[in-house]
Amino acid sequence: MTQPAHLHPDRLLPAAEPARSIARELYPEVAELPLICPHGHTDPAWFANNERFASPTALFLTPDHYVLRMLRSRGLSYDDLGIPRKDGKPIADGRAAWRLFAANYHLFVGTPSKSWIDHSLHWAFGITDELSSDTADAIYDTIDTALATPDLLPRALLDRARVEVIATTEYALDPLTHHHKMEAEGLIGRVRTTYRPDDVTNPERAGFLDRLHQFGDLTGENITIWSGLINAHRNRREVFRRFGAVATDHGLPTALTADLAPLEKQALLERILTGQYDPEDADLFRAQMMTEMALLAVEDGMVMQLHAGARRNTDAHLLEERGPDLGGDVPSRVNYVDGLQPLLNRCGNEPNLRLIAFTLDESNYARELAPMAGFWPSLMIGPPWWFHDSPQGIRRYLDQVVESAGFYNLAGFNDDTRALLSIPARHDVWRREVCGFLAQWVAEHRLSKASARDIARHLSYQAAKDAYRIA
Amino acid sequence: MTQPAHLHPDRLLPAAEPARSIARELYPEVAELPLICPHGHTDPAWFANNERFASPTALFLTPDHYVLRMLRSRGLSYDDLGIPRKDGKPIADGRAAWRLFAANYHLFVGTPSKSWIDHSLHWAFGITDELSSDTADAIYDTIDTALATPDLLPRALLDRARVEVIATTEYALDPLTHHHKMEAEGLIGRVRTTYRPDDVTNPERAGFLDRLHQFGDLTGENITIWSGLINAHRNRREVFRRFGAVATDHGLPTALTADLAPLEKQALLERILTGQYDPEDADLFRAQMMTEMALLAVEDGMVMQLHAGARRNTDAHLLEERGPDLGGDVPSRVNYVDGLQPLLNRCGNEPNLRLIAFTLDESNYARELAPMAGFWPSLMIGPPWWFHDSPQGIRRYLDQVVESAGFYNLAGFNDDTRALLSIPARHDVWRREVCGFLAQWVAEHRLSKASARDIARHLSYQAAKDAYRIA
Amino acid sequence: MTQPAHLHPDRLLPAAEPARSIARELYPEVAELPLICPHGHTDPAWFANNERFASPTALFLTPDHYVLRMLRSRGLSYDDLGIPRKDGKPIADGRAAWRLFAANYHLFVGTPSKSWIDHSLHWAFGITDELSSDTADAIYDTIDTALATPDLLPRALLDRARVEVIATTEYALDPLTHHHKMEAEGLIGRVRTTYRPDDVTNPERAGFLDRLHQFGDLTGENITIWSGLINAHRNRREVFRRFGAVATDHGLPTALTADLAPLEKQALLERILTGQYDPEDADLFRAQMMTEMALLAVEDGMVMQLHAGARRNTDAHLLEERGPDLGGDVPSRVNYVDGLQPLLNRCGNEPNLRLIAFTLDESNYARELAPMAGFWPSLMIGPPWWFHDSPQGIRRYLDQVVESAGFYNLAGFNDDTRALLSIPARHDVWRREVCGFLAQWVAEHRLSKASARDIARHLSYQAAKDAYRIA
Incomplete structure (x- = not known):
C-alpha cells in the first residue's frame, strides 16, 4: 500500500537536492534508535497498573x-x-x-x-x-x-515505542505510590520519577503554607528554620532517587536566582511563614530556592532542569470554571543573563552541577543561552520547549544555538508530554529535523558526512543519556 | 515583449525545485482574486471627488x-x-x-x-x-x-486593481464629509470608514482636552463623567457604522490595557480633565480606554484592531520643522502577554469580541501572539505590519505564527497604506509569499497540495473578509 | 591535490540550484579584494616590532x-x-x-x-x-x-592577507608607543589606531578616578570642570588622529545616551569625582559622555562606533583568578530606540556625524536598528558582532536589516578580532555569505545579477572604507 501524503516517508526532510539525498542517508540510521525520555508528564499510574x-x-x-x-x-x-x-x-x-x-x-x-x-x-x-x-x-x-x-496496554506501548527510559514528574509531597508499586515489579530504571518541588518552593501557589508544614512532617525536619527546610529537600531528593530520579525540575515564571546571606534567608522564610510578604518576597524566595537546589545538586549529583517563562492560567475565568492545564498558559519574556547570575557565581563552576535551561523566549537562544552554555561547565541547553517543539521551532533553535554552544552543550531531546502516544512522533520530528539541519550543512560543506552521522546519533539518543546522567 | 528582470513572473517564488513548481501551480489561482483592503490610510477625498x-x-x-x-x-x-x-x-x-x-x-x-x-x-x-x-x-x-x-482617476483605479472593499481610517471627530458624499453616490460598502478614536483617547496628543470637549458637544454626551464619555464613543461608533465601518483601530505605544473599578475610572478622568496627571495616568487612561472599546465591541460587534509599539516622531526637530509622518516613527518592544491580560480577562471569551493584534516587535510572534491567538476565541493575528510588510518580513511571520496559531487565527492581509497605487503590489507580494511558504511545506510533505490550495485562497481573500466581518 | 571537505571551494555557498551557480559567479569577483579592517584588536606591537x-x-x-x-x-x-x-x-x-x-x-x-x-x-x-x-x-x-x-612575520602576514588598512584599538591613556614607532617607519595609514576612551568614561571600572586625573595631566586640561574634561578628549582625539585614527569606539553595557543641561553635567561630574554616586549616576555619566563624543565627532569628523550590550566578566571567580577576556562576557538585551533618543535628537541630523551601531541582541536588527538607520543620516549598522559573526549570524543579519535599511546603510564588514590569522577567514566568511544571500535574491528575481555584483563588491570592500571615511 502506498503511504498517504501526510505520512510520507520523506516528510520534513529538506525538499531540494543535494540536501535531500544526504538527509535520506542520515535519517534511517537514527530512525529506529531507542527513545530516551528524561523529562515528561505521563501518568505513572499507567505503567504501575497497566490497565x-x-x-x-x-x-x-x-x-x-x-x-x-x-x-x-x-x-x-x-x-x-x-x-x-x-x-x-x-x-x-x-x-x-x-x-x-x-x-x-x-x-x-x-x-x-x-x-x-x-x-x-x-x-x-x-x-x-x-x-x-x-x-x-x-x-x-x-x-x-x-x-x-x-x-495497547501502557507497558506494551513502551515496548512498541522502543522507550528505553521514561521519566515522570512528581511534586515533593507526592507519595510516589505508583513508583512504589513499580519498584516492587522491577520497573524502576526504565520508569523513573523526577523531583519537582514547585509545590513547596512557590509561595504564591494556593495552599502553600499547609504544604510546607506537611513537607516538614513528611521529612521530620523543622521547616521553620532555613537549614531544616533545606534538609527536608535533601531528604526528599534522596527518596526520589530511590525511585530512579536522576533529575529535578523547576517551573518558574522568570529565571531569577538569588544568593542571600544566612540571616537574610531566615528573615525571608519568616516573612513567608507568617504570610507577611509581598510579591517581591515571593520572587526572592523562589529565586533563593533555585540556588539552594543547585547547592543540593552539587552534593547529590541530580541534574537540575529550569523551565522558565511560562505565565500560568492567564484565563482566570477558565481556571475557576474547570481548573488548570487547559491551554491558558502562555510564554513570556525571560532574562537568563541577569537571572542566573547569582546561582552561577555561587556554584556554576562546580563539576558536579548540571543545569539544563529551557526557554519559551526564543530571543534567549542566540543572545543568552548559547553564549552562556558555551562558557559555564554546568550549563546545557534543553531542547525546544512546548510551543517550540515543532519543525519550525527546532529549525530556529538549531539555527540559533549551535554556532555559539556547539552540538555538545545541547541536552538532546525530550518530549515533555502527557500524551503517551505522541512520544514516538515527537522524537521522530526531532530526528528528522536534526538530520535535515545536518544534511543542509553537509551540502554547504560545513560539516563532513561522517561528523553529521555522529552528531545525528548523538542528538537522537546519547546526548539525552549523557545530559541526564543516565547510566 | 519579454518582461524585464525586476518584473519577472516568478519573482519571490521559491527558486529551487520541487517547491518552485508547486508555487507556480498555487500562485495563478490566487493572483487575480479581488482585493479586500480592510485597513488602510488612503484619502477618502480621492474616492469622493474622483479627481x-x-x-x-x-x-x-x-x-x-x-x-x-x-x-x-x-x-x-x-x-x-x-x-x-x-x-x-x-x-x-x-x-x-x-x-x-x-x-x-x-x-x-x-x-x-x-x-x-x-x-x-x-x-x-x-x-x-x-x-x-x-x-x-x-x-x-x-x-x-x-x-x-x-x-487613472481614483475610482477607475479601484476597478483596475479589483478592489472589492477598501477601508479608510478616520478619527473620532472627523466629520466624515467625504463619506457623506460617497453615501449619496452609493459608494459606501465598497469604501468604508474605520473608527480610530486616538484623538480622544490619548491624553498626550496636543490639543487633547479641547478635542474631548468637542467630542462631548458632537455627541451630546457629558464627557466629564465616565459613563458619558463611553456613551459618546457608543454614539460615534454608530455613526461610523452608517458609513460602512466594520472595525475600530487603535494606535498605541504599548499593548497595555486596564480594568479599573468605576470609582477609579472617574477619578482618573478627573485627573485627566484637570490636567493634574502624570505619564502613568496617561498610560492608564489609554489602557482603560482599550478595555472600554472592547466592551463596546462586545455590544456592537465592531472588530477591534490594536497597532501597538510605534514610537512616533522620534526626531523632534523634524516634527517641528515639517510635521509628522515623514519617516521619524520607529518600532519598539511590546509586551502583549501582560498588556492584554486585563482586557482579555474582562471580556476575552465574549463571542462577539474580535481583537486583531499587530506588532512591530517580531519577538512577539512565536512567544506571545501565536500562543495567545491559539487560545483566546476573540484574538486573531494581523498580518506583518509596516516595516515587516515585506518578503522577508512575511517569511519570518509565517515561520513563527503558523505552528501555534494555525492558519485560521490569522486575519489574512491588509495593505495599511496611504499609497493607492501600491495596493495591488502589496497584496501581490503577500500572495506570492503565502504560495511560496505553502509550496515549501507541500514539498516537505507537511501539507497536501489540496490543503495548500485552500489555504492560499483563504489567506489571499476570504480570511480578511471573515476576520473583519465583511458580509 | 584535491581540497579536503572542510576547505571545499564552495563552502557556505547555497547548496541548491539555481542559487548555487549564481553564487559561484559572484564570489570569485570579491574573493581576492583587499581587506579593509577598520575595527579590531590586534596588538600594535606585532606590526611595530615585526617579531x-x-x-x-x-x-x-x-x-x-x-x-x-x-x-x-x-x-x-x-x-x-x-x-x-x-x-x-x-x-x-x-x-x-x-x-x-x-x-x-x-x-x-x-x-x-x-x-x-x-x-x-x-x-x-x-x-x-x-x-x-x-x-x-x-x-x-x-x-x-x-x-x-x-x-610569517606580522608585516609579511599583512601583505599575504592583502590587508590594505587595519585599525587597532587603544584606550585614551595609551601612550601609543607602538604607533609612534610605526609613524617613524611610515606604517601609519596602513595601520591606524582607534580612540576608545572607556578607560576615562566608565566610572565603574577599577581605578577610574586615578585615570581621570592622569587624563587631565596628560592633556593639560582641568578635568574637574566639564568643559575641561571635554577639552581633554578633544585634545586626545587629535593626538590619535595623528596616528591614523579615523574612528572612536565605545563599549557599553547599554545603548543609553543623555543630553543634560550644563549645570546638571557639572553636578554629575562632581558626584563622580567625589565618589558620592550611585549606579544610576554611573549610567548617566556614561550616557552623557556618549553625547559629548558625538558632539566632538561633529567637530572633528571621527566616526563613532557603539558596541552596546556586552555584560563583562560574568564569572567573578574567573576574573579574580585569571583576569578578563577569557570567555566570561555574555550578551544582553539592548534598547536602541530609547537609548539613542537623546543623542540623536541633539545631533543626529548633523552631516558630519557618523554613528555605527553594533548589537549582540539580534532582536534589535529588524525592530530598531534597520528602521533607525533607514531614517537618521548619521546612523549606520555595523556588521554582525562577536557571537553573531558567523554564517548563521550573518544570514539572520541580512535577513533582518536589508529590507528596512537598504544595503547602503550598512557599514560593510569588520573582523573585530585579536586573532591576526583569522582575519582573512572572517572576511572570507562574510564575502561568501553576502554572495550566497545575493545569489538567493537573484534566483528569486528580487535583484538583477548586475546589482548583486555591485552590492557584493560594495559590501566586501568599499562599504567599510566609506563608512569609516578612509580615503
Whole structure:
C-alpha cells in the first residue's frame, strides 16, 4: 500500500537536492534508535497498573491542552468538547466530543498537533486515513477496539515505542505510590520519577503554607528554620532517587536566582511563614530556592532542569470554571543573563552541577543561552520547549544555538508530554529535523558526512543519556 | 515583449525545485482574486471627488514616508525632495524632486519600496523601465500624461486593481464629509470608514482636552463623567457604522490595557480633565480606554484592531520643522502577554469580541501572539505590519505564527497604506509569499497540495473578509 | 591535490540550484579584494616590532576567548589549557595545552571558530589536515617551524592577507608607543589606531578616578570642570588622529545616551569625582559622555562606533583568578530606540556625524536598528558582532536589516578580532555569505545579477572604507 501524503516517508526532510539525498542517508540510521525520555508528564499510574486506556477521547482529546486550546480559539466550547466543569454541569460525552474534534480537524493543518496525531493514529492503530467528519466514527471504533487488546496496554506501548527510559514528574509531597508499586515489579530504571518541588518552593501557589508544614512532617525536619527546610529537600531528593530520579525540575515564571546571606534567608522564610510578604518576597524566595537546589545538586549529583517563562492560567475565568492545564498558559519574556547570575557565581563552576535551561523566549537562544552554555561547565541547553517543539521551532533553535554552544552543550531531546502516544512522533520530528539541519550543512560543506552521522546519533539518543546522567 | 528582470513572473517564488513548481501551480489561482483592503490610510477625498492626481511626485514621493526616510538616511535633504516646511521657506518643485529621487533609486535595491514602485509603474502606467537619472524625465512625463486620463482617476483605479472593499481610517471627530458624499453616490460598502478614536483617547496628543470637549458637544454626551464619555464613543461608533465601518483601530505605544473599578475610572478622568496627571495616568487612561472599546465591541460587534509599539516622531526637530509622518516613527518592544491580560480577562471569551493584534516587535510572534491567538476565541493575528510588510518580513511571520496559531487565527492581509497605487503590489507580494511558504511545506510533505490550495485562497481573500466581518 | 571537505571551494555557498551557480559567479569577483579592517584588536606591537610569534599555542589558543570558553564549557580546566593564573601556580606548557586542544577539537564542529582555524591553518601554513589527537604534534611542529620564517612575520602576514588598512584599538591613556614607532617607519595609514576612551568614561571600572586625573595631566586640561574634561578628549582625539585614527569606539553595557543641561553635567561630574554616586549616576555619566563624543565627532569628523550590550566578566571567580577576556562576557538585551533618543535628537541630523551601531541582541536588527538607520543620516549598522559573526549570524543579519535599511546603510564588514590569522577567514566568511544571500535574491528575481555584483563588491570592500571615511 502506498503511504498517504501526510505520512510520507520523506516528510520534513529538506525538499531540494543535494540536501535531500544526504538527509535520506542520515535519517534511517537514527530512525529506529531507542527513545530516551528524561523529562515528561505521563501518568505513572499507567505503567504501575497497566490497565487499558478508557476511550479514544480520553487518550487524544481531553488531556491534550495543545488540541483543546486550538479548538477553543476558533469558538468551540469546552462543554461540547467534554471538558469537566467544577460545578458538575453536563458536558458532551466522549463520542460526541470526538465527532466535534474530527469535524474541526482542518484547524490543525500546519500545527505540530496534527503531525503528532497523524503519526500516533498510524503507529499505534495502523490508521492511515485522516481524521474528519467522514472518518470520525470509524476511527473512533478502530481505536476503541484496539485499546482493549494487550498490544495497547501502557507497558506494551513502551515496548512498541522502543522507550528505553521514561521519566515522570512528581511534586515533593507526592507519595510516589505508583513508583512504589513499580519498584516492587522491577520497573524502576526504565520508569523513573523526577523531583519537582514547585509545590513547596512557590509561595504564591494556593495552599502553600499547609504544604510546607506537611513537607516538614513528611521529612521530620523543622521547616521553620532555613537549614531544616533545606534538609527536608535533601531528604526528599534522596527518596526520589530511590525511585530512579536522576533529575529535578523547576517551573518558574522568570529565571531569577538569588544568593542571600544566612540571616537574610531566615528573615525571608519568616516573612513567608507568617504570610507577611509581598510579591517581591515571593520572587526572592523562589529565586533563593533555585540556588539552594543547585547547592543540593552539587552534593547529590541530580541534574537540575529550569523551565522558565511560562505565565500560568492567564484565563482566570477558565481556571475557576474547570481548573488548570487547559491551554491558558502562555510564554513570556525571560532574562537568563541577569537571572542566573547569582546561582552561577555561587556554584556554576562546580563539576558536579548540571543545569539544563529551557526557554519559551526564543530571543534567549542566540543572545543568552548559547553564549552562556558555551562558557559555564554546568550549563546545557534543553531542547525546544512546548510551543517550540515543532519543525519550525527546532529549525530556529538549531539555527540559533549551535554556532555559539556547539552540538555538545545541547541536552538532546525530550518530549515533555502527557500524551503517551505522541512520544514516538515527537522524537521522530526531532530526528528528522536534526538530520535535515545536518544534511543542509553537509551540502554547504560545513560539516563532513561522517561528523553529521555522529552528531545525528548523538542528538537522537546519547546526548539525552549523557545530559541526564543516565547510566 | 519579454518582461524585464525586476518584473519577472516568478519573482519571490521559491527558486529551487520541487517547491518552485508547486508555487507556480498555487500562485495563478490566487493572483487575480479581488482585493479586500480592510485597513488602510488612503484619502477618502480621492474616492469622493474622483479627481485626477496632481503629479507623479505627489503620487509616488511626497506622501510616502518609506521612500522619504531612506533618501534622508543617505543624506538627501527634505527641502530638495519638495517636502513642505512649516516656515514656508522654498522647497524644490515636483520635477526637481522627482529627478533627485530617480538619481538615488539604487538606494532602494532590496527594499519593499522598490518592488512596490516597480510594480506600480508597470500595472498603472505600463512602464517597464527602471527609474534612474536616465529615465527620470521620460517616466515623469508618461505618468503625468496618464494621470490626465479617465483610466487613472481614483475610482477607475479601484476597478483596475479589483478592489472589492477598501477601508479608510478616520478619527473620532472627523466629520466624515467625504463619506457623506460617497453615501449619496452609493459608494459606501465598497469604501468604508474605520473608527480610530486616538484623538480622544490619548491624553498626550496636543490639543487633547479641547478635542474631548468637542467630542462631548458632537455627541451630546457629558464627557466629564465616565459613563458619558463611553456613551459618546457608543454614539460615534454608530455613526461610523452608517458609513460602512466594520472595525475600530487603535494606535498605541504599548499593548497595555486596564480594568479599573468605576470609582477609579472617574477619578482618573478627573485627573485627566484637570490636567493634574502624570505619564502613568496617561498610560492608564489609554489602557482603560482599550478595555472600554472592547466592551463596546462586545455590544456592537465592531472588530477591534490594536497597532501597538510605534514610537512616533522620534526626531523632534523634524516634527517641528515639517510635521509628522515623514519617516521619524520607529518600532519598539511590546509586551502583549501582560498588556492584554486585563482586557482579555474582562471580556476575552465574549463571542462577539474580535481583537486583531499587530506588532512591530517580531519577538512577539512565536512567544506571545501565536500562543495567545491559539487560545483566546476573540484574538486573531494581523498580518506583518509596516516595516515587516515585506518578503522577508512575511517569511519570518509565517515561520513563527503558523505552528501555534494555525492558519485560521490569522486575519489574512491588509495593505495599511496611504499609497493607492501600491495596493495591488502589496497584496501581490503577500500572495506570492503565502504560495511560496505553502509550496515549501507541500514539498516537505507537511501539507497536501489540496490543503495548500485552500489555504492560499483563504489567506489571499476570504480570511480578511471573515476576520473583519465583511458580509 | 584535491581540497579536503572542510576547505571545499564552495563552502557556505547555497547548496541548491539555481542559487548555487549564481553564487559561484559572484564570489570569485570579491574573493581576492583587499581587506579593509577598520575595527579590531590586534596588538600594535606585532606590526611595530615585526617579531616572530612565540608559539602555535600563543597564536591559536591562549588569546582566543572563543576557543577557550568552549573547551571550558565541556569541563576542561584553564590550568591544563595553559592560561596564566594571578597566583602564579603552575599551568600546562604550550605543547601540552595544544594537545589537549587538539584532542577536543571535535567540540568545535559547527562553530565559526573551527572554520576560522581550519582556514588559518591552510592559508598561513598550507595545512590541510584537520586538527585532532593524531595530527596534534605534526601540526604544532609545522606551525612552529614556519613561524621562524620571514613569511610569517606580522608585516609579511599583512601583505599575504592583502590587508590594505587595519585599525587597532587603544584606550585614551595609551601612550601609543607602538604607533609612534610605526609613524617613524611610515606604517601609519596602513595601520591606524582607534580612540576608545572607556578607560576615562566608565566610572565603574577599577581605578577610574586615578585615570581621570592622569587624563587631565596628560592633556593639560582641568578635568574637574566639564568643559575641561571635554577639552581633554578633544585634545586626545587629535593626538590619535595623528596616528591614523579615523574612528572612536565605545563599549557599553547599554545603548543609553543623555543630553543634560550644563549645570546638571557639572553636578554629575562632581558626584563622580567625589565618589558620592550611585549606579544610576554611573549610567548617566556614561550616557552623557556618549553625547559629548558625538558632539566632538561633529567637530572633528571621527566616526563613532557603539558596541552596546556586552555584560563583562560574568564569572567573578574567573576574573579574580585569571583576569578578563577569557570567555566570561555574555550578551544582553539592548534598547536602541530609547537609548539613542537623546543623542540623536541633539545631533543626529548633523552631516558630519557618523554613528555605527553594533548589537549582540539580534532582536534589535529588524525592530530598531534597520528602521533607525533607514531614517537618521548619521546612523549606520555595523556588521554582525562577536557571537553573531558567523554564517548563521550573518544570514539572520541580512535577513533582518536589508529590507528596512537598504544595503547602503550598512557599514560593510569588520573582523573585530585579536586573532591576526583569522582575519582573512572572517572576511572570507562574510564575502561568501553576502554572495550566497545575493545569489538567493537573484534566483528569486528580487535583484538583477548586475546589482548583486555591485552590492557584493560594495559590501566586501568599499562599504567599510566609506563608512569609516578612509580615503
